[in-house]
Amino acid sequence: MIKRIVLIALIATTSFNLLSAQITSSAPYCDASFDDMQGFLVDDHINAVSFGTLNNVSNSQFAAPHYVFFNNLGAVNFTRGNSYTLTVNFSTAGGCGYGVWIDFNHNNTFEASEKIAGTTGTTMLAVGTTTTITQSVSIPSTAILGTTRMRVRIVEDDTYNMTTTSELPCNASTSATDVMDWGETEDYAITVTAPLGINELSEIDSFFIYPNPVVTTLTLNENFYNNLTYKIFNHTGQELQAGSLTNSDKQIVVSTLAEGMYILQLFDNTIYLGQRKFTKTIK
DSSP: OHHHHHHHHHHHHHHHHHHHOSBOOOTTSOOOOBOOGGGOOOOOEEEEEEETTEEEEOOSOOSTTTEEEOGGGOOEEEETTOEEEEEEEEEOSSSBEEEEEEOTTOSSOOOGGGEEEEOOTTOOBOTTSEEEEEEEEEOOTTSOSEEEEEEEEEEEOTTTTTTTSOOOSSOSOSSGGGSBOEEEEEEEEEEEEOOSOGGGSOOOTTOOEESSSBSSEEEEOOOOSSOEEEEEEOTTOOEEEEEEEBTTBOEEEOTTSOSEEEEEEEEETTEEEEEEEEEEOOO
């Protein structure tokens, strides 16, 4: 009977982890796991994250190595230029710092300029308690539209950051001795959208497309030197299609789009080149 109870408990725990978190690999983003140095399990963790309509309550430290991407929650929309309240509740066993980042330029890297909240080199969370931080976060007007990643992180490592530098989004290196010791990292998917009235945004005359309206295939009538990428958004700023273009193949198939008005944006790597509006029709 005891073996059955243990087996049921293990199955329940596994099922909970699968349901509450779909991905435990941070790729293509940097490693943000923890190694519980010398086998000491220190319970520094994130209890809850609230941001806009995102609301995730875990109340526990995710299983070692204490990293999780909550992709099963879906991506919550955030509008360029708007401000939202960020609230995070932490439990600390020792001296901890925290940081929150959003990859606004979609380059799979959390730059220092993308840190939206966090402790500094001279501050830290209160020791041995539960602490809630709340602050207003503005979504930059330059943020690239579409789905990207937000990272929330709590770290206890007195020799690495508490009074010497600001909290970092990644481990110092891939070396086992540099993996952060105690804490937790949670990643979330968020979607940056354009303000209502995107159809009124001015277009940059850096390229032209035809036919417009279009039934099946859009064509760029401009020559360019580099391979480019494109993204197509609907009127609410939701990214619906993306791909690449070459100077020898400047066509974009849009046959799967529903009838309506869309925005086509062009990029050279991560550099925004401009946008054009087009109408998709079935005849």
